[in-house]
Amino acid sequence: MLDSNGFDVRSDYSASAKLSIFGRYSLQKFTRSGPGLFGALLGGNSLPSDLGGFAGTSNVRNDSIAGGLNYTFSPTLTTDFRFGYLRYHVRVLPGGFGTSPATDAGIPG
Amino acid sequence: MNVDKTFTSGMPAFEISIPNASDFRFGYNLDQNACNCPLAEDEHQYQFVTNWTKIKGNHSFKFGADIRYAYNLRVPSDRHRSGQLNFDNGITQGNDGSNGAGLAAFLLGDVTHFQRFVSSSFNAYETQPRRFFYAQDTWRVSKKLTFNYGLRWDLYIPESVAGKDLGGWVDTLTGEMRVAGENGVNKQGNTHTNYKHLSPRLGSHIS
Numbered sequence: 001m002l003d004s005n006g007f008d009v010r011s012d013y014s015a016s017a018k019l020s021i022f023g024r025y026s027l028q029k030f031t032r033s034g035p036g037l038f039g040a041l042l043g044g045n046s047l048p049s050d051l052g053g054f055a056g057t058s059n060v061r062n063d064s065i066a067g068g069l070n071y072t073f074s075p076t077l078t079t080d081f082r083f084g085y086l087r088y089h090v091r092v093l094p095g096g097f098g099t100s101p102a103t104d105a106g107i108p109g
Numbered sequence: 110m111n112v113d114k115t116f117t118s119g120m121p122a123f124e125i126s127i128p129n130a131s132d133f134r135f136g137y138n139l140d141q142n143a144c145n146c147p148l149a150e151d152e153h154q155y156q157f158v159t160n161w162t163k164i165k166g167n168h169s170f171k172f173g174a175d176i177r178y179a180y181n182l183r184v185p186s187d188r189h190r191s192g193q194l195n196f197d198n199g200i201t202q203g204n205d206g207s208n209g210a211g212l213a214a215f216l217l218g219d220v221t222h223f224q225r226f227v228s229s230s231f232n233a234y235e236t237q238p239r240r241f242f243y244a245q246d247t248w249r250v251s252k253k254l255t256f257n258y259g260l261r262w263d264l265y266i267p268e269s270v271a272g273k274d275l276g277g278w279v280d281t282l283t284g285e286m287r288v289a290g291e292n293g294v295n296k297q298g299n300t301h302t303n304y305k306h307l308s309p310r311l312g313s314h315i316s
Contacts, residue, residue, distance in 0.1 A: 055142035100111035
């Protein structure tokens with residue numbers, strides 16, 4: 001299973017002839033998930049699919065924020081400010097995460 | 110081998126060699142199903158930029174700053190943390206050199222080699238501030254002649270690890286690992302900021 005979702009929002013505001021501001025937020029989420037040849041717990045080779053040889057669960061989330069303002073003090077003095085933030089967040093887990101098959105089978109070590 | 114319910118949970122990776130054929134494999138690891146798992150990865154970047162323009166007479170002055178801060182954390186499992194067990198053919202080969210079988214080694218429980226990733230911390234992140242500044246002037250001396258000149262200053266602050274014992278650097282002269290917070294090694298590995306990254310600009314234009 002391969003799933004991607006995302007959206008962008010942006011707002012612009014002209015507060016006065018001298019001041020304009022904007023803000024933007026973007027979110028993207030990607031999920032890849034699939035069992036191995038022998039199921040989720042036993043894993044093994046990836047099933048033929050669009051997962052690029054992957055088995056397990058992969059979650060990726062990108063958050064991005066941007067904001068800025070332009071200000072005109074006078075016809076001869078202007079300024080702008082910009083702020084940006086990006087967050088890249090990845091979690092990948094094997095099938096059967098949280099289980100203890102090796103310990104249950106009595107394999108020491 | 111599942112010593113906890115999180116990082117070392119799940120099925121270890123088994124790789125059983127078969128003579129003249131590809132390995133029989135199950136479990137999870139990078140080799141068999143591209144699962145570098147568990148994997149926790151976080152990156153953050155903050156950026157703040159400002160530009161100012163001032164016009165005075167036939168001068169157009171500009172100056173500004175670009176301030177950045179980066180954070181990186183990566184906790185990988187290049188070898189499965191519950192273990193990777195390989196059963197090779199050679200371990201059961203006869204004294205005459207005839208081929209053995211990985212499956213025989215598996216049934217004997219005779220692991221040929223074992224690998225696993227182990228780490229004592231899961232918060233060994235790195236951070237780096239970077240700061241850039243500039244100032245420039247466009248000077249219209251006459252209708253035909255314009256000068257541009259300016260200066261840019263780049264400050265790359267050394268990358269810093271999260272804290273004591275949460276990172277290290279190999280000393281290429283001795284081969285020793287210099288660990289942050291130990292023996293006088295600081296969080297930047299005792300690297301210093303170079304304050305001399307100055308880039309002057311000069312240009313002229315005749316029309």
